[in-house]
Amino acid sequence: MEDRLRELVPGVLGVLVRRGADFAAAEDAVQEALVEAVRAAEHPADLKAWLVTVAWRKFLDATRSEAARRRREDRVDAEPEPGPVSGVDDTLQLYFRCAHPSLTPASAVALTLRAVGGLTTKQIAQAYLVPEATMAQRISRAKKTVSGVRFDRNGDVGTVLRTLYLVFNEGYSGDVDLAAEAIRLTRGLAAGIDHPEVAGLLALMLLHHARRPSRTAPDGSLVPLAEQDRGRWDTVAITEGVGILQAALARDRLGEFQAQAAIAALHADAQTAAETDWVQIVEWYDELVRLTDSPVVRLNRAVAVGEADGAPAGLAALAELDPDLPRHTAAAAYLHERAGDLALAARLYADAAHRAPTEAERTHLIRQAARLNARA
Structure with a gap:
């Protein structure tokens, strides 16, 4: 029931706003109606209409108070008859x-x-x-x-x-x-x-979320993509995400979320890390750079170049970026390790750990540094 109520919230709130209710007051009234719905032993067949009726009454009760009446009496004078509503x-x-x-x-x-x-x-x-x-x-x-704020469909x-x-x-x-x-x-x-970028974002979310069960070890530590157990990936979500993405790309209106989803789909398509099509991934990053010119995208592209064309090429692409960019040091550590300079990579992993934004990421980078120091 809680999930059903949450699905109905935007439609109910939208009806109150369309009837002339102030957004803040309408939102408060909807929350009060939800409380009543949770407490009620039974609910009518048309739950949305019931919520609209209850929320509107809550709104009227509030607006008819002595302080609010003078501000709203011209637009609030009767309760509309309940009935089917669309949202x-x-x-x-x-x-x-x-x-x-x-x-x-x-x-x-x-x-x-x-x-x-x-x-x-x-x-x-x-x-x-x-x-x-x-x-x-x-x-x-x-x-x-x-x-x-007035609603504009072309927002x-x-x-x-x-x-x-x-x-x-x-x-x-x-x-x-x-x-x-x-x-x-x-x-x-x-x-x-109906918008291809909405579909692109949904596909991206599904493809990323499909890998969630394998992203952390039992002790809570991060598991890099290359080391994840791909047998734990959600194939149903991957299939749905790829289908949504293909339909969006077919409309030939490429946007950044579609490009990101295409990269995620290429990772999901690889049976093993070694089978990842890094050449295509670099091509999609090139599209993302064209669309966004984002330094973060360029950083991710540098790592992908290192996989596709070798660590030296990746380090050359990384050298063109601001070293203060978030995760720049971690990317440099990874590429130097790929290039065989384990001592420098270990120092960079340790440095990156001090700059990590989360405890889980910090712990992962410290372990990477320790692993290389042990090998040295």
Whole structure:
């Protein structure tokens, strides 16, 4: 039931906003309606219509208070009759509101999880490992920012996709699997908008998520892609991701998420690490560089060049980049190890460990340095 309620949240919220409710007040009313739904012993067949009715009554109760009546009495005077409701356009409106450029990325992600994903403030706070009060303030400020935003069907799809990708990259912490939640939200967006980059992002998420069971060892340490047990990869998710990607690429409107998904598909297609088609992967990175000119993409391309054309070629490509780029030192360590300079690689792994953004990555790099020092 909880999953069903969360699926209905964007449509219900969108109906209230379309009827004239302020975004922040409407979102509060929907959350109150969800609480009633959880407590109710029975639910009607048309659960969405029931939620709309309850949420609208909650909104009316709030707006009829003495402080709010003077602000809203001209537009709130009667409760519409309950009945069948549709929510595709309303849900799209919420996606674009929550990814509004006036919001910071962190606020956009939090608001998307709350308004479109239907998560509670407590769940979002747990996922981001911050106090609930901190997250509540962040969401409240975000809601006030977008309350007066008008929906434009031709809004910035790219901003929405980047927000969803940020959610996906948070992975898992607390009792909410944000990677799975991001896939669910992206499926919802794909159902309402026909866009090859939406399909590309969904394919990318599925292909990455398919490798998740093999990414960590029983002790929680990271397992590099080349060392992962490919028998544990989710072949159903890979098949679906590849199918979605192929359909998107056939439309000949290439975007960065489709290119990233193509790289992930090539990794998924290799039965062993040695069979990876690195030449094609470099070609896709060339497309990504053309599309984004991102230093991070260039860094990943340098590593791929090292695999396709040899470590010296990879180090030459890496030398063209800013050494302060995140993970530059780790990439240099890997390529120097491939080139046979184990002593330098060990020192670079140790240096990279000090710069690692996460404890798991730090531990992995320290182990790599220790492994090479032991061989030396």
